[in-house]
Amino acid sequence: MFAPPLLHNNVLYLANGNTLRALSLQGESLWQHQLSSQTWSTPTIAGGLLLLQTEQGLQAFNLTGRLIWQHHSDDGPHLVNWGWGQGNYADPWNWYRSSVSVADGAAYYGSRAGTYAVRVSDGQQLWHQNTGTTHTQPAVAQGVVVVGSWNNRLYGLSAQHGHILWQFESPVPEGELGGWDGWLGFNLAPLIDGEHLYVGSRSTWFFKLSLKDGHEVWSTKHASSWIGSKALVHHEIVYYGLSDGLALVGQQTDSGNIEHLVLSPHLIFAAPVAVGEQLYFATLSGELFSYHPVSKEMKRQFQTQSSRAHYQTYVRQGGGPLYQPLDPQLTPHQASVKQVTDMLEDMDSIVSLSAANGILYLGLANGRLLAWRPDE
Incomplete structure:
Protein backbone atom coordinates (compact mmCIF):
# COMPACT_ATOMS: atom_id res chain seq x y z
CA MET A 1 0.00 0.00 0.00
CA PHE A 2 2.02 2.88 -1.33
CA ALA A 3 -0.01 5.78 0.12
CA PRO A 4 -0.74 6.20 3.86
CA PRO A 5 -4.35 5.92 5.04
CA LEU A 6 -6.45 8.79 6.34
CA LEU A 7 -7.95 8.57 9.83
CA HIS A 8 -11.15 10.60 10.29
CA ASN A 9 -13.75 10.20 13.06
CA ASN A 10 -12.42 6.74 13.97
CA VAL A 11 -12.62 5.49 10.39
CA LEU A 12 -9.62 4.64 8.22
CA TYR A 13 -9.94 5.58 4.55
CA LEU A 14 -7.41 4.08 2.19
CA ALA A 15 -6.91 3.57 -1.51
CA ASN A 16 -4.84 0.95 -3.27
CA GLY A 17 -4.87 -0.10 -6.90
CA ASN A 18 -8.44 0.43 -8.11
CA THR A 19 -10.18 0.14 -4.72
CA LEU A 20 -11.20 2.76 -2.17
CA ARG A 21 -11.92 1.32 1.27
CA ALA A 22 -13.17 2.34 4.69
CA LEU A 23 -12.04 0.33 7.72
CA SER A 24 -12.84 0.37 11.39
CA LEU A 25 -9.99 0.92 13.84
CA GLN A 26 -10.01 -2.86 14.33
CA GLY A 27 -9.34 -3.36 10.61
CA GLU A 28 -12.85 -4.54 9.72
CA SER A 29 -14.18 -3.52 6.31
CA LEU A 30 -17.02 -0.96 6.50
CA TRP A 31 -17.37 -0.52 2.74
CA GLN A 32 -15.34 -0.55 -0.45
CA HIS A 33 -15.76 1.08 -3.84
CA GLN A 34 -14.24 -0.08 -7.12
CA LEU A 35 -12.59 2.81 -8.95
CA SER A 36 -12.59 3.27 -12.70
CA SER A 37 -8.81 3.72 -12.72
CA GLN A 38 -5.72 3.13 -10.60
CA THR A 39 -4.69 5.29 -7.66
CA TRP A 40 -1.59 5.62 -5.49
CA SER A 41 -2.80 8.49 -3.32
CA THR A 42 -4.02 9.21 0.19
CA PRO A 43 -7.67 10.36 0.42
CA THR A 44 -8.46 13.80 1.83
CA ILE A 45 -11.68 14.94 3.52
CA ALA A 46 -13.04 18.46 2.94
CA GLY A 47 -16.54 19.90 2.92
CA GLY A 48 -17.98 16.54 3.91
CA LEU A 49 -16.45 14.92 0.81
CA LEU A 50 -13.76 12.29 0.42
CA LEU A 51 -11.34 13.48 -2.28
CA LEU A 52 -9.05 11.10 -4.15
CA GLN A 53 -6.69 11.63 -7.08
CA THR A 54 -6.72 8.81 -9.67
CA GLU A 55 -5.21 8.31 -13.11
CA GLN A 56 -8.42 9.78 -14.58
CA GLY A 57 -8.50 12.84 -12.34
CA LEU A 58 -9.84 14.00 -9.01
CA GLN A 59 -12.89 12.16 -7.69
CA ALA A 60 -15.15 13.22 -4.82
CA PHE A 61 -17.20 10.70 -2.82
CA ASN A 62 -19.53 10.98 0.11
CA LEU A 63 -18.40 9.22 3.28
CA THR A 64 -20.15 6.01 2.30
CA GLY A 65 -18.29 5.76 -1.01
CA ARG A 66 -20.83 7.15 -3.47
CA LEU A 67 -19.32 9.19 -6.29
CA ILE A 68 -20.47 12.85 -6.19
CA TRP A 69 -18.37 14.51 -8.87
CA GLN A 70 -15.21 14.05 -10.93
CA HIS A 71 -12.69 16.48 -12.36
CA HIS A 72 -11.12 14.82 -15.39
CA SER A 73 -7.40 14.91 -16.03
CA ASP A 74 -4.81 12.45 -17.26
CA ASP A 75 -2.09 10.87 -15.17
CA GLY A 76 0.37 8.04 -15.59
CA PRO A 77 3.82 6.77 -14.65
CA HIS A 78 7.00 8.77 -14.94
CA LEU A 79 8.77 7.72 -18.14
CA VAL A 80 12.56 7.39 -18.38
CA ASN A 81 15.24 5.66 -20.41
CA TRP A 82 18.00 4.17 -18.30
CA GLY A 83 19.72 2.27 -21.08
CA TRP A 84 16.80 -0.04 -21.85
CA GLY A 85 16.75 0.59 -25.58
CA GLN A 86 14.92 3.01 -27.82
CA GLY A 87 12.05 4.96 -26.28
CA ASN A 88 10.95 5.78 -22.74
CA TYR A 89 9.65 3.34 -20.16
CA ALA A 90 7.85 3.43 -16.81
CA ASP A 91 10.21 4.17 -13.92
CA PRO A 92 10.25 1.03 -11.71
CA TRP A 93 10.90 3.15 -8.60
CA ASN A 94 8.08 5.66 -9.15
CA TRP A 95 5.37 4.28 -6.86
CA TYR A 96 3.89 7.47 -5.44
CA ARG A 97 1.54 10.00 -6.98
CA SER A 98 0.09 13.31 -5.91
CA SER A 99 -2.42 13.32 -3.10
CA VAL A 100 -4.82 16.25 -2.66
CA SER A 101 -4.27 19.32 -0.48
CA VAL A 102 -7.15 21.62 0.45
CA ALA A 103 -7.17 25.29 1.45
CA ASP A 104 -9.95 27.91 1.40
CA GLY A 105 -12.43 25.72 -0.44
CA ALA A 106 -10.01 24.69 -3.21
CA ALA A 107 -8.45 21.28 -3.79
CA TYR A 108 -4.95 21.20 -5.31
CA TYR A 109 -3.35 18.21 -6.98
CA GLY A 110 -0.72 17.29 -9.55
CA SER A 111 -0.78 14.99 -12.58
CA ARG A 112 1.02 14.27 -15.83
CA ALA A 113 -0.37 17.54 -17.25
CA GLY A 114 0.76 19.75 -14.35
CA THR A 115 -1.02 21.24 -11.34
CA TYR A 116 -4.75 21.85 -10.90
CA ALA A 117 -6.96 23.81 -8.53
CA VAL A 118 -10.57 22.59 -8.27
CA ARG A 119 -13.48 23.92 -6.25
CA VAL A 120 -14.30 21.41 -3.51
CA SER A 121 -18.05 21.95 -3.52
CA ASP A 122 -18.70 20.96 -7.14
CA GLY A 123 -15.43 20.01 -8.86
CA GLN A 124 -15.28 23.08 -11.11
CA GLN A 125 -11.76 23.81 -12.30
CA LEU A 126 -10.38 27.07 -10.94
CA TRP A 127 -7.04 27.00 -12.74
CA HIS A 128 -4.40 24.79 -14.33
CA GLN A 129 -0.67 25.42 -14.59
CA ASN A 130 1.77 23.45 -16.74
CA THR A 131 4.39 22.33 -14.23
CA GLY A 132 5.39 19.22 -16.18
CA THR A 133 4.66 15.77 -14.80
CA THR A 134 3.89 16.58 -11.17
CA HIS A 135 3.56 13.66 -8.76
CA THR A 136 4.13 15.45 -5.45
CA GLN A 137 1.34 16.41 -3.07
CA PRO A 138 1.06 20.21 -3.16
CA ALA A 139 2.08 22.06 -0.01
CA VAL A 140 -0.12 25.11 0.58
CA ALA A 141 0.43 28.06 2.93
CA GLN A 142 0.27 31.85 2.90
CA GLY A 143 -1.29 31.95 -0.55
CA VAL A 144 1.47 29.84 -2.14
CA VAL A 145 1.14 26.34 -3.60
CA VAL A 146 4.46 24.49 -3.82
CA VAL A 147 4.84 21.45 -6.08
CA GLY A 148 7.75 19.42 -7.39
CA SER A 149 8.07 18.25 -10.97
CA TRP A 150 9.91 15.48 -12.77
CA ASN A 151 11.41 18.26 -14.94
CA ASN A 152 13.76 18.90 -11.98
CA ARG A 153 12.04 22.11 -10.91
CA LEU A 154 10.20 23.13 -7.79
CA TYR A 155 7.39 25.64 -8.37
CA GLY A 156 5.78 28.25 -6.13
CA LEU A 157 2.34 29.04 -7.54
CA SER A 158 -0.30 31.59 -6.63
CA ALA A 159 -3.00 29.70 -4.76
CA GLN A 160 -5.64 32.04 -6.13
CA HIS A 161 -4.69 32.24 -9.81
CA GLY A 162 -2.07 29.54 -10.44
CA HIS A 163 0.52 32.01 -11.71
CA ILE A 164 4.15 30.95 -11.29
CA LEU A 165 5.57 33.12 -8.50
CA TRP A 166 8.97 31.46 -8.52
CA GLN A 167 10.74 28.30 -9.63
CA PHE A 168 13.85 26.57 -8.36
CA GLU A 169 15.97 24.10 -10.32
CA SER A 170 18.16 21.56 -8.55
CA PRO A 171 21.79 20.97 -9.54
CA VAL A 172 22.62 17.42 -10.58
CA PRO A 173 25.73 15.25 -10.19
CA GLU A 174 28.54 15.89 -12.66
CA GLY A 175 31.64 14.03 -13.78
CA GLU A 176 31.44 10.24 -13.94
CA LEU A 177 27.96 10.30 -12.37
CA GLY A 178 26.61 12.97 -14.71
CA GLY A 179 24.33 12.58 -17.69
CA TRP A 180 21.91 10.05 -16.17
CA ASP A 181 18.28 11.16 -16.24
CA GLY A 182 17.70 9.17 -13.05
CA TRP A 183 19.13 12.17 -11.18
CA LEU A 184 16.36 14.44 -12.43
CA GLY A 185 13.19 15.23 -10.54
CA PHE A 186 11.53 16.64 -7.46
CA ASN A 187 9.51 13.54 -6.61
CA LEU A 188 8.95 14.17 -2.87
CA ALA A 189 6.23 16.31 -1.34
CA PRO A 190 7.61 19.62 0.00
CA LEU A 191 7.16 20.34 3.70
CA ILE A 192 6.28 23.92 4.70
CA ASP A 193 7.34 25.04 8.17
CA GLY A 194 6.67 28.70 8.88
CA GLU A 195 8.36 30.93 6.33
CA HIS A 196 10.41 28.12 4.81
CA LEU A 197 10.05 24.78 3.10
CA TYR A 198 12.13 21.60 3.13
CA VAL A 199 12.42 19.19 0.24
CA GLY A 200 14.77 16.64 -1.26
CA SER A 201 15.05 15.32 -4.78
CA ARG A 202 16.61 12.57 -6.83
CA SER A 203 19.48 14.92 -7.57
CA THR A 204 21.18 13.85 -4.27
CA TRP A 205 20.44 17.27 -2.73
CA PHE A 206 18.24 18.30 0.19
CA PHE A 207 17.15 21.95 0.42
CA LYS A 208 15.77 24.57 2.76
CA LEU A 209 14.13 27.30 0.70
CA SER A 210 12.20 30.50 1.32
CA LEU A 211 8.47 30.02 0.83
CA LYS A 212 8.06 33.60 -0.37
CA ASP A 213 10.49 33.62 -3.29
CA GLY A 214 12.14 30.18 -3.45
CA HIS A 215 15.66 31.36 -2.66
CA GLU A 216 18.00 28.78 -1.14
CA VAL A 217 18.73 29.13 2.59
CA TRP A 218 20.96 26.06 2.81
CA SER A 219 21.43 22.75 1.03
CA THR A 220 23.16 19.43 1.62
CA LYS A 221 24.47 16.97 -0.96
CA HIS A 222 24.50 13.24 -0.27
CA ALA A 223 26.93 11.32 -2.47
CA SER A 224 25.30 8.96 -4.98
CA SER A 225 21.98 8.76 -3.14
CA TRP A 226 18.50 9.89 -3.97
CA ILE A 227 16.73 11.59 -1.08
Whole structure:
Protein backbone atom coordinates (compact mmCIF):
# COMPACT_ATOMS: atom_id res chain seq x y z
CA MET A 1 0.00 0.00 0.00
CA PHE A 2 2.02 2.88 -1.33
CA ALA A 3 -0.01 5.78 0.12
CA PRO A 4 -0.74 6.20 3.86
CA PRO A 5 -4.35 5.92 5.04
CA LEU A 6 -6.45 8.79 6.34
CA LEU A 7 -7.95 8.57 9.83
CA HIS A 8 -11.15 10.60 10.29
CA ASN A 9 -13.75 10.20 13.06
CA ASN A 10 -12.42 6.74 13.97
CA VAL A 11 -12.62 5.49 10.39
CA LEU A 12 -9.62 4.64 8.22
CA TYR A 13 -9.94 5.58 4.55
CA LEU A 14 -7.41 4.08 2.19
CA ALA A 15 -6.91 3.57 -1.51
CA ASN A 16 -4.84 0.95 -3.27
CA GLY A 17 -4.87 -0.10 -6.90
CA ASN A 18 -8.44 0.43 -8.11
CA THR A 19 -10.18 0.14 -4.72
CA LEU A 20 -11.20 2.76 -2.17
CA ARG A 21 -11.92 1.32 1.27
CA ALA A 22 -13.17 2.34 4.69
CA LEU A 23 -12.04 0.33 7.72
CA SER A 24 -12.84 0.37 11.39
CA LEU A 25 -9.99 0.92 13.84
CA GLN A 26 -10.01 -2.86 14.33
CA GLY A 27 -9.34 -3.36 10.61
CA GLU A 28 -12.85 -4.54 9.72
CA SER A 29 -14.18 -3.52 6.31
CA LEU A 30 -17.02 -0.96 6.50
CA TRP A 31 -17.37 -0.52 2.74
CA GLN A 32 -15.34 -0.55 -0.45
CA HIS A 33 -15.76 1.08 -3.84
CA GLN A 34 -14.24 -0.08 -7.12
CA LEU A 35 -12.59 2.81 -8.95
CA SER A 36 -12.59 3.27 -12.70
CA SER A 37 -8.81 3.72 -12.72
CA GLN A 38 -5.72 3.13 -10.60
CA THR A 39 -4.69 5.29 -7.66
CA TRP A 40 -1.59 5.62 -5.49
CA SER A 41 -2.80 8.49 -3.32
CA THR A 42 -4.02 9.21 0.19
CA PRO A 43 -7.67 10.36 0.42
CA THR A 44 -8.46 13.80 1.83
CA ILE A 45 -11.68 14.94 3.52
CA ALA A 46 -13.04 18.46 2.94
CA GLY A 47 -16.54 19.90 2.92
CA GLY A 48 -17.98 16.54 3.91
CA LEU A 49 -16.45 14.92 0.81
CA LEU A 50 -13.76 12.29 0.42
CA LEU A 51 -11.34 13.48 -2.28
CA LEU A 52 -9.05 11.10 -4.15
CA GLN A 53 -6.69 11.63 -7.08
CA THR A 54 -6.72 8.81 -9.67
CA GLU A 55 -5.21 8.31 -13.11
CA GLN A 56 -8.42 9.78 -14.58
CA GLY A 57 -8.50 12.84 -12.34
CA LEU A 58 -9.84 14.00 -9.01
CA GLN A 59 -12.89 12.16 -7.69
CA ALA A 60 -15.15 13.22 -4.82
CA PHE A 61 -17.20 10.70 -2.82
CA ASN A 62 -19.53 10.98 0.11
CA LEU A 63 -18.40 9.22 3.28
CA THR A 64 -20.15 6.01 2.30
CA GLY A 65 -18.29 5.76 -1.01
CA ARG A 66 -20.83 7.15 -3.47
CA LEU A 67 -19.32 9.19 -6.29
CA ILE A 68 -20.47 12.85 -6.19
CA TRP A 69 -18.37 14.51 -8.87
CA GLN A 70 -15.21 14.05 -10.93
CA HIS A 71 -12.69 16.48 -12.36
CA HIS A 72 -11.12 14.82 -15.39
CA SER A 73 -7.40 14.91 -16.03
CA ASP A 74 -4.81 12.45 -17.26
CA ASP A 75 -2.09 10.87 -15.17
CA GLY A 76 0.37 8.04 -15.59
CA PRO A 77 3.82 6.77 -14.65
CA HIS A 78 7.00 8.77 -14.94
CA LEU A 79 8.77 7.72 -18.14
CA VAL A 80 12.56 7.39 -18.38
CA ASN A 81 15.24 5.66 -20.41
CA TRP A 82 18.00 4.17 -18.30
CA GLY A 83 19.72 2.27 -21.08
CA TRP A 84 16.80 -0.04 -21.85
CA GLY A 85 16.75 0.59 -25.58
CA GLN A 86 14.92 3.01 -27.82
CA GLY A 87 12.05 4.96 -26.28
CA ASN A 88 10.95 5.78 -22.74
CA TYR A 89 9.65 3.34 -20.16
CA ALA A 90 7.85 3.43 -16.81
CA ASP A 91 10.21 4.17 -13.92
CA PRO A 92 10.25 1.03 -11.71
CA TRP A 93 10.90 3.15 -8.60
CA ASN A 94 8.08 5.66 -9.15
CA TRP A 95 5.37 4.28 -6.86
CA TYR A 96 3.89 7.47 -5.44
CA ARG A 97 1.54 10.00 -6.98
CA SER A 98 0.09 13.31 -5.91
CA SER A 99 -2.42 13.32 -3.10
CA VAL A 100 -4.82 16.25 -2.66
CA SER A 101 -4.27 19.32 -0.48
CA VAL A 102 -7.15 21.62 0.45
CA ALA A 103 -7.17 25.29 1.45
CA ASP A 104 -9.95 27.91 1.40
CA GLY A 105 -12.43 25.72 -0.44
CA ALA A 106 -10.01 24.69 -3.21
CA ALA A 107 -8.45 21.28 -3.79
CA TYR A 108 -4.95 21.20 -5.31
CA TYR A 109 -3.35 18.21 -6.98
CA GLY A 110 -0.72 17.29 -9.55
CA SER A 111 -0.78 14.99 -12.58
CA ARG A 112 1.02 14.27 -15.83
CA ALA A 113 -0.37 17.54 -17.25
CA GLY A 114 0.76 19.75 -14.35
CA THR A 115 -1.02 21.24 -11.34
CA TYR A 116 -4.75 21.85 -10.90
CA ALA A 117 -6.96 23.81 -8.53
CA VAL A 118 -10.57 22.59 -8.27
CA ARG A 119 -13.48 23.92 -6.25
CA VAL A 120 -14.30 21.41 -3.51
CA SER A 121 -18.05 21.95 -3.52
CA ASP A 122 -18.70 20.96 -7.14
CA GLY A 123 -15.43 20.01 -8.86
CA GLN A 124 -15.28 23.08 -11.11
CA GLN A 125 -11.76 23.81 -12.30
CA LEU A 126 -10.38 27.07 -10.94
CA TRP A 127 -7.04 27.00 -12.74
CA HIS A 128 -4.40 24.79 -14.33
CA GLN A 129 -0.67 25.42 -14.59
CA ASN A 130 1.77 23.45 -16.74
CA THR A 131 4.39 22.33 -14.23
CA GLY A 132 5.39 19.22 -16.18
CA THR A 133 4.66 15.77 -14.80
CA THR A 134 3.89 16.58 -11.17
CA HIS A 135 3.56 13.66 -8.76
CA THR A 136 4.13 15.45 -5.45
CA GLN A 137 1.34 16.41 -3.07
CA PRO A 138 1.06 20.21 -3.16
CA ALA A 139 2.08 22.06 -0.01
CA VAL A 140 -0.12 25.11 0.58
CA ALA A 141 0.43 28.06 2.93
CA GLN A 142 0.27 31.85 2.90
CA GLY A 143 -1.29 31.95 -0.55
CA VAL A 144 1.47 29.84 -2.14
CA VAL A 145 1.14 26.34 -3.60
CA VAL A 146 4.46 24.49 -3.82
CA VAL A 147 4.84 21.45 -6.08
CA GLY A 148 7.75 19.42 -7.39
CA SER A 149 8.07 18.25 -10.97
CA TRP A 150 9.91 15.48 -12.77
CA ASN A 151 11.41 18.26 -14.94
CA ASN A 152 13.76 18.90 -11.98
CA ARG A 153 12.04 22.11 -10.91
CA LEU A 154 10.20 23.13 -7.79
CA TYR A 155 7.39 25.64 -8.37
CA GLY A 156 5.78 28.25 -6.13
CA LEU A 157 2.34 29.04 -7.54
CA SER A 158 -0.30 31.59 -6.63
CA ALA A 159 -3.00 29.70 -4.76
CA GLN A 160 -5.64 32.04 -6.13
CA HIS A 161 -4.69 32.24 -9.81
CA GLY A 162 -2.07 29.54 -10.44
CA HIS A 163 0.52 32.01 -11.71
CA ILE A 164 4.15 30.95 -11.29
CA LEU A 165 5.57 33.12 -8.50
CA TRP A 166 8.97 31.46 -8.52
CA GLN A 167 10.74 28.30 -9.63
CA PHE A 168 13.85 26.57 -8.36
CA GLU A 169 15.97 24.10 -10.32
CA SER A 170 18.16 21.56 -8.55
CA PRO A 171 21.79 20.97 -9.54
CA VAL A 172 22.62 17.42 -10.58
CA PRO A 173 25.73 15.25 -10.19
CA GLU A 174 28.54 15.89 -12.66
CA GLY A 175 31.64 14.03 -13.78
CA GLU A 176 31.44 10.24 -13.94
CA LEU A 177 27.96 10.30 -12.37
CA GLY A 178 26.61 12.97 -14.71
CA GLY A 179 24.33 12.58 -17.69
CA TRP A 180 21.91 10.05 -16.17
CA ASP A 181 18.28 11.16 -16.24
CA GLY A 182 17.70 9.17 -13.05
CA TRP A 183 19.13 12.17 -11.18
CA LEU A 184 16.36 14.44 -12.43
CA GLY A 185 13.19 15.23 -10.54
CA PHE A 186 11.53 16.64 -7.46
CA ASN A 187 9.51 13.54 -6.61
CA LEU A 188 8.95 14.17 -2.87
CA ALA A 189 6.23 16.31 -1.34
CA PRO A 190 7.61 19.62 0.00
CA LEU A 191 7.16 20.34 3.70
CA ILE A 192 6.28 23.92 4.70
CA ASP A 193 7.34 25.04 8.17
CA GLY A 194 6.67 28.70 8.88
CA GLU A 195 8.36 30.93 6.33
CA HIS A 196 10.41 28.12 4.81
CA LEU A 197 10.05 24.78 3.10
CA TYR A 198 12.13 21.60 3.13
CA VAL A 199 12.42 19.19 0.24
CA GLY A 200 14.77 16.64 -1.26
CA SER A 201 15.05 15.32 -4.78
CA ARG A 202 16.61 12.57 -6.83
CA SER A 203 19.48 14.92 -7.57
CA THR A 204 21.18 13.85 -4.27
CA TRP A 205 20.44 17.27 -2.73
CA PHE A 206 18.24 18.30 0.19
CA PHE A 207 17.15 21.95 0.42
CA LYS A 208 15.77 24.57 2.76
CA LEU A 209 14.13 27.30 0.70
CA SER A 210 12.20 30.50 1.32
CA LEU A 211 8.47 30.02 0.83
CA LYS A 212 8.06 33.60 -0.37
CA ASP A 213 10.49 33.62 -3.29
CA GLY A 214 12.14 30.18 -3.45
CA HIS A 215 15.66 31.36 -2.66
CA GLU A 216 18.00 28.78 -1.14
CA VAL A 217 18.73 29.13 2.59
CA TRP A 218 20.96 26.06 2.81
CA SER A 219 21.43 22.75 1.03
CA THR A 220 23.16 19.43 1.62
CA LYS A 221 24.47 16.97 -0.96
CA HIS A 222 24.50 13.24 -0.27
CA ALA A 223 26.93 11.32 -2.47
CA SER A 224 25.30 8.96 -4.98
CA SER A 225 21.98 8.76 -3.14
CA TRP A 226 18.50 9.89 -3.97
CA ILE A 227 16.73 11.59 -1.08
CA GLY A 228 14.36 8.75 -0.29
CA SER A 229 11.57 10.23 1.80
CA LYS A 230 9.56 13.30 2.55
CA ALA A 231 10.84 15.34 5.50
CA LEU A 232 9.63 15.68 9.09
CA VAL A 233 10.39 18.67 11.35
CA HIS A 234 10.58 17.73 15.04
CA HIS A 235 12.03 19.98 17.77
CA GLU A 236 13.98 22.23 15.36
CA ILE A 237 15.48 19.25 13.53
CA VAL A 238 14.43 18.21 10.03
CA TYR A 239 14.56 14.45 9.44
CA TYR A 240 14.42 12.51 6.18
CA GLY A 241 15.51 9.15 4.81
CA LEU A 242 18.06 8.34 2.14
CA SER A 243 17.84 5.61 -0.45
CA ASP A 244 21.30 4.29 -1.32
CA GLY A 245 22.75 6.47 1.44
CA LEU A 246 21.24 3.96 3.92
CA ALA A 247 20.53 6.44 6.72
CA LEU A 248 18.00 8.57 8.51
CA VAL A 249 19.39 12.12 8.50
CA GLY A 250 18.57 14.84 11.03
CA GLN A 251 19.72 18.43 10.36
CA GLN A 252 19.34 21.58 12.42
CA THR A 253 16.66 23.67 10.75
CA ASP A 254 18.50 26.97 11.25
CA SER A 255 22.02 26.04 10.17
CA GLY A 256 21.65 22.80 8.22
CA ASN A 257 24.29 21.12 10.39
CA ILE A 258 23.83 17.36 10.51
CA GLU A 259 22.90 16.48 14.08
CA HIS A 260 21.83 12.86 13.53
CA LEU A 261 23.02 10.21 11.07
CA VAL A 262 21.24 6.96 11.88
CA LEU A 263 22.52 4.07 9.78
CA SER A 264 19.88 1.87 8.17
CA PRO A 265 20.15 -1.68 6.81
CA HIS A 266 18.19 -0.82 3.67
CA LEU A 267 16.60 1.93 1.58
CA ILE A 268 14.18 4.37 3.25
CA PHE A 269 11.25 5.58 1.14
CA ALA A 270 8.53 5.96 3.79
CA ALA A 271 8.53 9.33 5.57
CA PRO A 272 9.66 9.20 9.22
CA VAL A 273 7.07 9.96 11.91
CA ALA A 274 7.18 11.11 15.53
CA VAL A 275 5.13 9.73 18.41
CA GLY A 276 5.89 11.76 21.51
CA GLU A 277 9.67 12.05 21.80
CA GLN A 278 10.29 8.91 19.76
CA LEU A 279 10.98 8.86 16.04
CA TYR A 280 10.12 5.93 13.80
CA PHE A 281 11.36 5.03 10.35
CA ALA A 282 10.83 2.03 8.09
CA THR A 283 12.81 0.37 5.33
CA LEU A 284 12.28 -1.59 2.13
CA SER A 285 13.73 -4.56 4.02
CA GLY A 286 10.42 -4.78 5.87
CA GLU A 287 11.73 -3.41 9.17
CA LEU A 288 10.44 -0.71 11.53
CA PHE A 289 12.92 1.12 13.76
CA SER A 290 12.62 3.55 16.65
CA TYR A 291 15.16 6.28 17.29
CA HIS A 292 15.37 8.54 20.35
CA PRO A 293 17.09 11.84 19.44
CA VAL A 294 18.26 12.52 23.02
CA SER A 295 19.75 9.13 23.89
CA LYS A 296 20.48 8.39 20.19
CA GLU A 297 19.31 4.85 20.80
CA MET A 298 18.05 2.98 17.75
CA LYS A 299 16.06 -0.22 18.08
CA ARG A 300 14.33 -2.52 15.63
CA GLN A 301 10.71 -2.70 16.74
CA PHE A 302 9.09 -4.84 14.07
CA GLN A 303 9.98 -7.03 11.09
CA THR A 304 7.57 -8.56 8.61
CA GLN A 305 7.40 -12.32 8.39
CA SER A 306 8.46 -12.28 4.75
CA SER A 307 11.44 -10.10 5.65
CA ARG A 308 12.63 -12.70 8.15
CA ALA A 309 12.23 -15.44 5.55
CA HIS A 310 14.05 -13.63 2.70
CA TYR A 311 16.46 -11.34 4.53
CA GLN A 312 19.68 -13.00 3.42
CA THR A 313 18.47 -13.03 -0.17
CA TYR A 314 17.86 -9.28 -0.44
CA VAL A 315 20.06 -7.62 2.22
CA ARG A 316 23.83 -7.50 2.04
CA GLN A 317 25.86 -8.46 5.04
CA GLY A 318 26.57 -5.15 6.74
CA GLY A 319 23.57 -3.47 5.11
CA GLY A 320 22.33 -2.41 1.72
CA PRO A 321 20.15 -3.97 -0.97
CA LEU A 322 21.30 -7.22 -2.57
CA TYR A 323 19.73 -7.20 -6.02
CA GLN A 324 19.09 -10.50 -7.74
CA PRO A 325 20.43 -11.05 -11.29
CA LEU A 326 18.31 -9.71 -14.12
CA ASP A 327 16.22 -12.31 -15.93
CA PRO A 328 17.90 -12.80 -19.36
CA GLN A 329 14.63 -14.06 -20.90
CA LEU A 330 13.01 -10.64 -20.46
CA THR A 331 13.70 -7.30 -22.12
CA PRO A 332 16.05 -5.05 -20.08
CA HIS A 333 13.15 -2.91 -18.85
CA GLN A 334 10.95 -5.89 -18.00
CA ALA A 335 13.84 -7.51 -16.14
CA SER A 336 14.50 -4.32 -14.16
CA VAL A 337 10.84 -4.02 -13.18
CA LYS A 338 10.77 -7.68 -12.12
CA GLN A 339 13.97 -7.23 -10.10
CA VAL A 340 12.48 -4.37 -8.10
CA THR A 341 8.99 -5.90 -7.80
CA ASP A 342 10.33 -9.26 -6.57
CA MET A 343 12.35 -7.53 -3.85
CA LEU A 344 9.39 -5.45 -2.68
CA GLU A 345 6.97 -8.37 -2.60
CA ASP A 346 9.34 -10.99 -1.18
CA MET A 347 10.40 -8.66 1.63
CA ASP A 348 6.95 -7.22 2.39
CA SER A 349 8.70 -3.88 2.00
CA ILE A 350 7.30 -1.02 4.10
CA VAL A 351 6.57 1.72 1.58
CA SER A 352 4.45 4.07 3.70
CA LEU A 353 4.40 5.01 7.36
CA SER A 354 2.00 7.26 9.24
CA ALA A 355 0.86 7.88 12.79
CA ALA A 356 -2.52 8.81 14.27
CA ASN A 357 -3.68 8.75 17.89
CA GLY A 358 -0.49 7.00 18.96
CA ILE A 359 -0.87 4.16 16.44
CA LEU A 360 1.56 3.55 13.58
CA TYR A 361 0.16 2.44 10.23
CA LEU A 362 2.55 0.49 8.02
CA GLY A 363 1.74 0.22 4.33
CA LEU A 364 3.30 -2.81 2.67
CA ALA A 365 4.20 -3.18 -0.99
CA ASN A 366 1.87 -6.17 -1.30
CA GLY A 367 -1.12 -3.92 -0.56
CA ARG A 368 -1.62 -4.79 3.10
CA LEU A 369 -2.00 -2.28 5.92
CA LEU A 370 -0.68 -3.09 9.41
CA ALA A 371 -1.54 -1.23 12.61
CA TRP A 372 1.17 -1.27 15.29
CA ARG A 373 1.02 0.26 18.78
CA PRO A 374 4.30 1.42 20.34
CA ASP A 375 5.06 0.22 23.84
CA GLU A 376 3.66 2.56 26.47
